Amino acid sequence: MKKTFISALALAASLGVGSAAWADILVGIGAPITGPNAAFGAQIQKGVEQAAADINAAGGINGEQIKLVVGDDVSDPKQGVSVANKFAADGVKVVIGHFNSGVSIPASEVYAENGILEISPAATNPVYTDRGLWNTFRTCGRDDQQGDVAGAYIAEHYKDAKVAVIHDKTPYGQGLADLTKAAMNKAGVTEVLYEGINAGDKDFSALIAKLKEAGVSLVYYGGLHTEAGLIIRQMADQGLKATLMSGDGIVSNELASIAGDAVAGTLNTFPPDPRLKPEAKDLVEKFRASGFEPEAYTMYAYAAMQVLNDAAKAAGSNDTTAIAEALKAKGPFKTVLGELSFDAKGDVTRPDYVMYEWKKGDDGKFTYVQK
Amino acid sequence: MDGEPMEYFIQQTVNGITLGSIYGMIAIGYTMVYGIIGMINFAHGDIFMLGAFAALITFLVLTGLVAGFPVVAALIVMMAVAILMASLWNWTIERIAYRPLRGSFRLAPLITAIGMSIVLSNFIQVTQGPRNKPIPQLVSEVYDVFGISISLKQILIVIITVVMMTAFWYLVNRTSLGRAQRATEQDRKMAALLGVDVDRTISITFIMGAALAAVAGTMYLMYYGVAVFTDGFTPGVKAFTAAVLGGIGSLPGALLGGLLIGLIESLWSAYFSIDYKDVATFSILAIVLIFKPSGILGRPEIEKV
Numbered sequence: 243m244k245k246t247f248i249s250a251l252a253l254a255a256s257l258g259v260g261s262a263a264w265a266d267i268l269v270g271i272g273a274p275i276t277g278p279n280a281a282f283g284a285q286i287q288k289g290v291e292q293a294a295a296d297i298n299a300a301g302g303i304n305g306e307q308i309k310l311v312v313g314d315d316v317s318d319p320k321q322g323v324s325v326a327n328k329f330a331a332d333g334v335k336v337v338i339g340h341f342n343s344g345v346s347i348p349a350s351e352v353y354a355e356n357g358i359l360e361i362s363p364a365a366t367n368p369v370y371t372d373r374g375l376w377n378t379f380r381t382c383g384r385d386d387q388q389g390d391v392a393g394a395y396i397a398e399h400y401k402d403a404k405v406a407v408i409h410d411k412t413p414y415g416q417g418l419a420d421l422t423k424a425a426m427n428k429a430g431v432t433e434v435l436y437e438g439i440n441a442g443d444k445d446f447s448a449l450i451a452k453l454k455e456a457g458v459s460l461v462y463y464g465g466l467h468t469e470a471g472l473i474i475r476q477m478a479d480q481g482l483k484a485t486l487m488s489g490d491g492i493v494s495n496e497l498a499s500i501a502g503d504a505v506a507g508t509l510n511t512f513p514p515d516p517r518l519k520p521e522a523k524d525l526v527e528k529f530r531a532s533g534f535e536p537e538a539y540t541m542y543a544y545a546a547m548q549v550l551n552d553a554a555k556a557a558g559s560n561d562t563t564a565i566a567e568a569l570k571a572k573g574p575f576k577t578v579l580g581e582l583s584f585d586a587k588g589d590v591t592r593p594d595y596v597m598y599e600w601k602k603g604d605d606g607k608f609t610y611v612q613k
Numbered sequence: 614m615d616g617e618p619m620e621y622f623i624q625q626t627v628n629g630i631t632l633g634s635i636y637g638m639i640a641i642g643y644t645m646v647y648g649i650i651g652m653i654n655f656a657h658g659d660i661f662m663l664g665a666f667a668a669l670i671t672f673l674v675l676t677g678l679v680a681g682f683p684v685v686a687a688l689i690v691m692m693a694v695a696i697l698m699a700s701l702w703n704w705t706i707e708r709i710a711y712r713p714l715r716g717s718f719r720l721a722p723l724i725t726a727i728g729m730s731i732v733l734s735n736f737i738q739v740t741q742g743p744r745n746k747p748i749p750q751l752v753s754e755v756y757d758v759f760g761i762s763i764s765l766k767q768i769l770i771v772i773i774t775v776v777m778m779t780a781f782w783y784l785v786n787r788t789s790l791g792r793a794q795r796a797t798e799q800d801r802k803m804a805a806l807l808g809v810d811v812d813r814t815i816s817i818t819f820i821m822g823a824a825l826a827a828v829a830g831t832m833y834l835m836y837y838g839v840a841v842f843t844d845g846f847t848p849g850v851k852a853f854t855a856a857v858l859g860g861i862g863s864l865p866g867a868l869l870g871g872l873l874i875g876l877i878e879s880l881w882s883a884y885f886s887i888d889y890k891d892v893a894t895f896s897i898l899a900i901v902l903i904f905k906p907s908g909i910l911g912r913p914e915i916e917k918v
Contacts, residue, residue, distance in 0.1 A: 276738065276743045277743055278743065278744075278745070278841070278843070280742075280743045280744060281744060411888065437886065437887045437888065438886075438887060438888040439887055440890075440891065442843065442846075442847060443847065444833075444837045444839075444844070444847075444848075445628075445632050445837070445878075447628035447631070447632070447879065448625055448628055448629070448878065448879040448880075448882035448883055448887070448890075449882060449887055451621065451624045451625050451628060451879075451883065452882065452883060452887075454624075455621050455624075468745055468841075471745075471747075471839075472837065472838075472839065475837075475838055476837075479753075479755065479764055479766075480755070480762055480764070481755055481757075481762050496744060496745060496747075499745075499747045500745055500747045500838070500839055502747075502749060502750055502838070
């Protein structure tokens with residue numbers, strides 16, 4: 243009796259999902275909803291949710307209403323793959339995500355096998371699109387673009403300084419650090435120290451004593467804001483007056499709350515603030531009215547949904563291979579980030595990174611300001 | 614190289630001793646519990662993290678209520694609340710998760726301990742959120758002694774470790790409570806027959822371990838300025854390693870093991886690639902255990918008849 247009851251339940255459940263997939267288009271949000279990068283996960287989730295609501299209100303994608311499914315990858319590649327498998331089993335057609343390159347890369351292989359389109363608003367590692375998969379796209383830039391911008395900046399402003407390159411041994415962090423290193427080496431600046439640290443560590447006193455010993459005045463760090471914040475804080479503790487420069491991974495208000503006042507002067511490459519673009523004005527106001535500040539990746543996630551919608555319309559079909567073809571061929575698409583078009587790999591054709599500096603605002607809070 | 618090689622060595626040694634003191638204080642909890650009931654309390658690292666959070670919340674409440682609360686008083690109150698909370702939790706865990714399984718097969722308490730560790734970290738994640746919780750700089754003085762920068766925080770950590778260790782040494786070796794603990798450790802049944810309240814002694818051992826972990830947690834929070842729910846894991850594993858390296862069951866061994874691991878980490882990082890820091894630490898552990906299976910100060914296991 244019990245067994246038949248359970249199988250009846252399972253049948254009902256599978257029918258439920260099946261019938262939903264008929265009328266709607268299932269879109270998965272693959273992001274770290276919990277874990278150390280939950281702040282970024284929330285930005286992606288908010289962006290996609292708002293976009294889905296707006297597109298649904300305008301009639302959906304080719305008449306199909308968007309239904310969202312959230313998968314929490316906790317920034318863990320293994321968890322990301324199981325989220326991907328769950329999406330595939332649920333009949334998800336398009337995934338907006340993931341946040342981390344290290345998660346997006348293995349997950350994209352699961353998606354490719356299952357006919358799922360993946361548009362990441364945040365995975366900047368070149369490998370993500372360089373493998374030539376049919377289904378990988380991103381609305382953000384690539385690390386090698388960030389590396390070029392940072393390398394050129396170092397060569398211009400820190401020509402004679404002692405520079406250290408540190409990374410957190412993750413595909414994102416080390417990838418970014420290596421690309422910056424290559425760009426600055428090419429421009430004639432050689433680092434005095436190159437080290438990898440463990441993401442999740444708290445104690446960087448040994449590293450900082452080493453930096454101090456080497457007389458370093460610029461630390462290029464490839465990694466995320468949690469470790470960057472601690473490094474900045476502990477550099478100040480040990481009296482090391484050096485500037486930390488990093489990439490888009492440290493962009494979070496948490497950086498300032500961890501690092502304290504020492505965050506002043508910290509540099510990072512980041513795309514020009516999407517909130518300041520004229521195309522984004524209405525959406526930013528809408529978010530602010532609902533009590534959410536659309537930081538960093540919110541707009542990129544929103545734009546990912548916009549290009550999906552426009553490409554599906556251009557293709558005249560909700561078939562994922564047709565959408566992928568249209569994304570590459572039928573651009574540019576009008577988005578909150580401005581006009582976006584994609585190359586044959588799935589990368590945005592125009593690089594957009596500039597240097598930012600962390601400064602104290604009028605309200606006494608630190609924020610990053612475009613240089 | 615800009616600085617003097619000797620100064621650099623001493624600077625890194627100071628960093629290592631500070632880190633090692635924190636590991637040592639946590640390691641005591643592992644070693645005491647193992648000594649008395651022969652189980653590894655894997656939830657101990659999370660008790661340490663919980664202590665850090667109790668201190669953090671106390672700090673926020675204190676500064677919220679009174680602007681400009683004196684730092685020394687704040688630290689003492691933070692530590693007291695942390696000790697209270699961590700002890701209460703560890704006592705409860707022992708009472709509900711370990712005691713009913715005492716006398717069961719050996720793996721049962723080990724598995725519940727791992728379960729308790731997951732319960733605690735998830736509890737903090739859900740109630741306190743998954744983000745890093747920062748506090749402002751409490752103690753910011755840094756002294757320059759012959760070219761070596763030593764922060765007041767580091768001095769405080771070492772002093773508090775010495776004080777706590779002395780107090781514990783006295784408690785275990787010079788009081789009737791310590792006598793009961795040592796008796797329970799040697800032969801639980803015989804101790805019970807001679808009038809030692811074994812259950813109570815074991816409970817107190819858990820409370821003592823938790824109190825030290827809470828002090829370490831408060832120090833950790835003060836030193837690094839942030840707490841996050843995953844903080845129990847890495848320091849917990851390192852402290853457990855310290856307890857094994859020093860000889861599990863031995864109190865001076867736990868402190869020695871902690872200091873050694875702190876020093877290996879910072880001196881390895883100082884002269885070799887930081888990438889291989891943990892590889893170095895655990896290789897040294899493996900080598901020590903090959904030549905001295907009971908750890909540096911551990912007594913070899915004697916079969917009790």
